[in-house]
Amino acid sequence: DAGVIQSPRHEVTEMGQEVTLRCKPISGHNSLFWYRQTMMRGLELLIYFNNNVPIDDSGMPEDRFSAKMPNASFSTLKIQPSEPRDSAVYFCASSLAHGYGYTFGSGTRLTVV
Amino acid sequence: GIQVEQSPPDLILQEGANSTLRCNFSDSVNNLQWFHQNPWGQLINLFYIPSGTKQNGRLSATTVATERYSLLYISSSQTTDSGVYFCAPETSGSRLTFGEGTQLTVNP
Numbered sequence: 001d002a003g004v005i006q007s008p009r010h011e012v013t014e015m016g017q018e019v020t021l022r023c024k025p026i027s028g029h030n031s032l033f034w035y036r037q038t039m040m041r042g043l044e045l046l047i048y049f050n051n052n053v054p055i056d057d058s059g060m061p062e063d064r065f066s067a068k069m070p071n072a073s074f075s076t077l078k079i080q081p082s083e084p085r086d087s088a089v090y091f092c093a094s095s096l097a098h099g100y101g102y103t104f105g106s107g108t109r110l111t112v113v
Numbered sequence: 114g115i116q117v118e119q120s121p122p123d124l125i126l127q128e129g130a131n132s133t134l135r136c137n138f139s140d141s142v143n144n145l146q147w148f149h150q151n152p153w154g155q156l157i158n159l160f161y162i163p164s165g166t167k168q169n170g171r172l173s174a175t176t177v178a179t180e181r182y183s184l185l186y187i188s189s190s191q192t193t194d195s196g197v198y199f200c201a202p203e204t205s206g207s208r209l210t211f212g213e214g215t216q217l218t219v220n221p
Contacts, residue, residue: 031207043199043211056208089154095207101146101161102209107154 004105006092012111018080021108023092024073033102034067034077035091043091049075082112115140115204117212125218126190134185134215136200143203145176147185150197150214159185159198190219 005024013019025032033048047057049069057067064083069075079086089109093102116139126132136145144163150156160167160174162183167174171190176183183202187194197216201209 033207033209042213043201045208045210048207050207056205091156093156101158102148103158104148104156107156109154 004092004094004103006090006105006108008108009106010109010111012113013082015083015112016081017112018078019082019086019110019112021077021090021092021110023075023077023105025075025092025094026096026103027073029094029096029103030072031095031097032069032075033093033095034075035093035104036088037091037107038088046077046090079110082110084112086110087112115142115202115210117200117202117210119198119200119212119215121215122213123216123218125220128190128192128219128221130190130219131186131188132190132217134187134198134200134217136183136185136202136212138181138183138200138202140181140202140204142178142181145178145183145200145202146209147174147183148199148201148211149194150199152196156199187217190217192219192221195219 007022034046046059047067052069067077089107091107093104118137147159162176171188173186197214199214200212
């Protein structure tokens with residue numbers, strides 16, 4: 001298996017632009033998670049899906065952030081408009097079911113200038 | 114929410130040494146995972162360990178859920194063990210709360 005695949009690996013954008021991050025979970029995994037990592041706040045959960053349904057989005061910072069999972073093999077995290085404070089590494093992870101460990105993707109390093 | 118405290122925050126070892134990393138958490142948990150973030154930023158799942166002890170090569174982990182702590186033991190450390198080790202208890206649903214991590218440096 002190719003693991004959890006995220007794209008792009010790096011993204012540099014100007015403040016105010018829309019940013020879309022993509023994630024392909026491991027085939028057969030039914031839970032998908034979006035995390036953000038910063039020096040100040042560490043690793044924090046933004047949202048997670050179970051069987052393509054958003055279960056907990058309480059970590060989404062504000063209305064500028066949105067996430068979708070249109071099918072079992074694809075999810076997006078969108079920031080519109082982006083701000084410099086959104087600069088971070090965004091990780092996607094998936095797991096088989098409750099009771100199994102997470103597998104993380106390689107992350108997307110986002111820089112908003 | 115749950116509080117997660119990892120110790121020590123930083124650890125420097127000579128290759129071949131052994132070490133124990135500790136994770137204390139403030140609430141009952143459904144399970145707990147340990148991760149290694151290598152110097153390139155990749156997060157690798159080491160253990161899924163709600164209770165008891167598990168071993169994987171030179172690494173082992175023990176979770177005592179009733180006392181709200183978990184330990185990660187690294188034996189015969191190698192330079193490739195360098196990186197940050199995170200403990201992440203799971204509370205409601207599948208939510209993981211990550212500690213601040215232990216930064217491990219293994220010198221040759």
